[in-house]
Amino acid sequence: MIKFEQVSKTYPGGQQALRKVSFHIEPGEMAFLTGHSGAGKSTLLKLISIMERPTVGQVFINGHNLNKIHRRQIAFIRRDIGMIFQSHQLLMEKTVFDNVALPLVIEGYSRKETTKRVHAALEMVGLRDKIRSLPIMLSGGEAQRVGIARAVVNKPPLLLADEPTGNLDPKLSMEIIRLFEDFNQAGVSVFIATHDLGLIARMKYRSLTLKQGQMITDGLSEDWDSSESKAYDF
């Protein structure tokens, strides 16, 4: 589903964020991306959603080389990727309904279909009753769940999340991760960047670790021994 081949990224300022990163995430897989602050997690996700381009190397989604995607096609690529951000990126002056409906409006769905899908997406994240609220009226966890509803409302085959549990308490974080698990059960590939190791440790998922832009471990989180998890400190 996602394949990196010897990808390096150097920012215009000279900061090398990724060095020769290679990995492959299979369709239908759920995986975590971890690493210390500044390790290059966000950069890696941005290369998948084409918010940044690699300096060297190739990124593939479903076998398509993203280097060959023209600027004008980027919008259509993003319609296949549900993205979730730490700062949920909601439109503050629009209602929850309008926020979740945005991808559908952009894709030109009919009013009827839009309403149906928005209701279904909000049902999944348990926020049916907040449909007419504005984002400022929501708690952090609720706003995050609205962001998730927006990411899945057009049923993308791939979900990317950058610190989705960033400033949520452990219980709420777990709820969010359970949501991702549900989508994964439904066949969606899920890739989550986080530095909440405690969260990952409790689950049996593949986890990729970055250290100063290099991929240092790639394996099941269960298999970690204590020396490896001490390879970096947060």
Add this chain to the structure above:
Amino acid sequence: MSILFKGRSQGAHSSKIGMFQRINMFFVSHVRQALGSLGELWRAPLASMMTIGVLGLSITLPSTFYILVKNAESIAENWQQASEITLFLRKDTQSKDASQLVTRLGLWSEIDSVTYIPAAEGLIEFQQQSGLGEALSYLDENPLPDVILVRPTSQNTAPTAAKLLLDKLNRERHVEVGKLDIKWLERLHGFLSIAKELIYAVALLLFLAVVLIIGNTIRLNILSRRDEILVMKLVGATDAFIHRPFMYTGMWYGLLGGLMAWFAVLLLLWWMGGSIDALTAQYAKNFDLTGLDVTSLIVMLGLSIFLGLAGSMISVHKHVRSIEPK
């Protein structure tokens, strides 16, 4: 259709939806966006009014001048058609001789009609038009000669033919001098064409200013909605989709500015109407001020909508592109 995932449908391109429904949805979404943009204008009425005002006035000015020159031209055309030769008779001509001459001239094949204005009548008319009134009655004798107005047939109104006729008339015994005044007509035409060119130049500059003003207004609009544009790009909006509401805003500016200009021209011409009537009555009988018809309304609206769209187009292409999620 998705680029990355074969068979995954994106939105309205789903195969379940028929052709008719798709076209219908396309229009519904455009109408919705157009009304949305109008609503945006309504929400900031003062700023919108100012932009519309600038646009309206910038179109009003050249339009008014254009209509005036256009009408002056059509008056001048009338004059050329009815170009007259004025014959001033010798002071010692008896009225009997004069009327004989009038009858004779009436038979000439080159001449359409002849009007005789005896000196006394001429004086009365002069008294009325000049406003000198009573002052003229203190004169010992009438200073004006008898006058015959000769209107050539249409084949003889062209400058050369009219000149030949004038020479022939000048050879008449009782004619002191004949005058065929084409010079001033030529001067008038020259003046009108300069005026027209000047109007075109001024209009061009004003239109350019309008495009820049609208472009700048839209630029501020875009910048104030930067966050929204970022989010829209993140969830897969194309540039064209993001451009649309701004283009509609430009269109509304154009439409409303054009309407305002039309009303302003109407008002101006109505206000000047009295003096224009008095002026034209002296020269042409059946003269109507033209330029307030449906065609001119359509031209003005079309022009201002075009300017509005041009301004917003330049702006969106330049600024929406530079807003990219990072």
